[in-house]
Amino acid sequence: MLRREQRKKRYYSIGFVLPCLVLALFVLIPFLGPSYKTLDLALKIIIFASLVASFDIMLGYTGILSFGHGMFFGIGAYCVAFLNGKYGDPTYFHLFLGLLLAVAVACVLALIVSLISLRVKAIFFAMITLALAELTIVLANKLSHFTGGEDGISISLPGIFSAAFSPGSFLGLDISGRVITYYFILLACLGLFALMLRFTHSPLGRVLQAIRDNTDRAEALGYKTFYFQTLSIVLGCTVAAMTGGLYAMWVGYVNPESTLEVMAIMLNVLLMVIIGGMGTLYGGIVGAAFLLITQTFLPDLQKLAIDLFPNASLLHTILERWLLLFGILFILVVIFFPKGVVGSAREFIARARGEAFFSS
Amino acid sequence: MTETILKRWDNELVIAGIAVLLLLPLFGMPPKTYLTLTIAGLAMGMLLFLVASGVSIILGLMDVLNFAHGALFAWGAYVGFSTFKLLEKWVQADSVLLNFGAFAAAIICAMTVVAVLGMVLERVIVRRVYGNHLFQILITFGATIVLVEMIRVIWGPNDDVMSVPLTFQGNWDVFDVIIDRYRIICILIGALVFGAVQLILKKTKLGLIVRAGVENRDMVQAMGHNIFLLFTGVFAVGAGLAALGGLAMSIFSLQVYPDMGSTYLLFAFIVVIIGGLGSVTGSLVGALIVGLSYNYVAYLVPWAAAGVNIIIMIIILLIRPKGLFTAGK
């Protein structure tokens, strides 16, 4: 009886309703916004939200900072690109194999990195992943006959995903390969997100949080922290590679410049996770939406500023260097709102209700 | 018995082993090339030491992994760049004295400006998150973004050509071995800084307190020393050394660019991991290993040069997880 009551209460809670509304929005977007720009933005938010969530598994839930997450994203993208761009006509099998390859490579690499770096100190992980990420960029450029060099690799997708596929329209929406790809990626990311939610709410996830809060204590309780940390790293990196593969499907093109600009991706992911809120998973959606929407409309904002204040050249310079503003925002959030938007909002609601309604 | 000997002569054994390894490339090249490469490697190593020593001491004493060190490095280069612009006549003059005057002025300006920047960074930002590793890294990472973007706002987003004092250019030819003049200057600067830092750490009370703090911060506090003042001071010195490294490196590579810090920060991390956290000697040895092996490998197997340091780092992590030299903990 009580359980049912509780469950009922949960369905009405903001923590349940809000994500559902967000999901509904993403489902409806192809119907609402016919422009490619909107669809592209929505999809990038979906992919980055998943990527940030996978980063959050490591950072927020395990307390491990990686600078190689961009690298795993890039690896995933390349794996899909190889099998669907380089070798013959792509089939569904190629696509599946590409994603599988992304998972496998990420798994193995994540395992190796954890084995090397976790032996000493968790901060080594940050340094070593940074080093490896740089090495990967160099390698990708050096092995140009393999990675397509600066020209990159174009991807063609099989069957219903291909841009040429066009079976007709549904409720006023032109069903095209693009739209199908959009829904496919949305579904895949939803699956990944559900997997990560399940993981963090499982007993395993709770052990990870215990390790994050007090490694020595967790060790004293008999947990082999090393295994748990490795597990979390492997999961996080694998999901990152998956999202990379999905991203490659969408943009249809990878090259070291864009996909392996891992530091830029890393920077975005960090900004997103901090602004959205560490250790919340949902923070990724907020952070990704905020950052990507701002970045998309920044040129308009700059134009607006020039129109409104034609003489304030300092303002123009600073707006041109939008990253400066994000950097300052980043520092301020870390100092004053270390829980980010989602964490702070949860705290606020919990306090307003006088109860900890979100216990994770 | 053998175990105690191994332990007592631990550091000496490590140095001997490294020396033997670094002689190996002699088999693959003519001795004269080896000498030229060795000087290039030593110069690069000394510049890396300037950056890495700051990272290492800050990490050892304060347990702060300072990601902003790379940005401070770039700031040093840019302040030096501006100083050279102001003193252009001195830089272009065919006079050793005036050239060194400009160089000294650039060093003083770069180190002062960046040391102050470092102090502000420590006081305003880093101090708020002492004791939380994750937030320290995150916040210094945020500081990096801001500092690099500030360079872009002040000096513009593009690369610039760094001028080299006239008499610093060119080579000496000693018995057919070609020796780049500026490399010798770099080696001298590095040796000088290493000597000065060692002297301070070993012979002054302040240095002793810093070394004691690397081992046990709480105890130093409980003995009546204001550790926060010490932190600020060490942060400022570390920043100053990074600035010196940045300036020297920009003259070496003939250019300045806003992002230049990130590459060398990575080198610095590798050096710190190889050398051992908190050890200045370790930083020097680590930096020389990285500098030398990079140059040898770049000559012998050019395509492997970029990866060799990371490979060395991984090997050392596997056999000696705490680095070659351990300070205290």
Added chain:
Amino acid sequence: MNDAVLKADNLQTYIGHHHILQGISFEARADAVTVLIGRNGAGKSTTLKTLMGLLPPSEGVIVYNGMNIQGKRPYEIARMGIGYVPEDMGIFADLTVEENFKVAKLKEDEATAGRLDRILELFGALGKFWHAPAGNLSGGQKQMLAIGRAMVNNISLLLIDEPSKGLAPIIVEALIEAINQIKEECVVVLVEQNFYMASAVGDYFHILDDGRIVHSGRMEALVDDEELKSRYLGISKSKS
């Protein structure tokens, strides 16, 4: 005789989310050794760290020589004349014995030099290894260095955390003698699990259990109270 050098009132300290000290109140009287005893995890070391300012209490007052020192930084507290010997002794292993003393000295005056002479008289071994790295000392010598280092400044209160831990009985004997001499010069608060040592040097005792003080009194009374000892200290009546 009721002038307390140190008075702690209702100390509450958290480490992370864990409520370690749940209201510790006690006094350290002048000319006496006060011993805090109790099982592992009872909060003894945490109490000393809280007194020293190394852990900030969320509540409570610490009065030392009539001044409230709660909320002051560790170095300010140390400069008011409180010496601290932590559980792990806090030796600077890379530094020589001499350098360890150098770091400890807050002043370089004659009084300090005189105190150093007396310390070296008390702990003769330290003079022998004056230029050796402190990390090479034996356990007992390290403990002596830690205590000597704390006493090189003009202190009126010495906090020592489990000095007998891991030491051979004969060295514990020497330590007891040393502490009995030290207490002539300053007030000592000692954390000790070794009941033999506690009873040999202590004048007053406080038993800690789960972050609270459960019993206090004169040491003589505790020595005879078998029931108390077995309940809180796990010392059963020896049958032999």
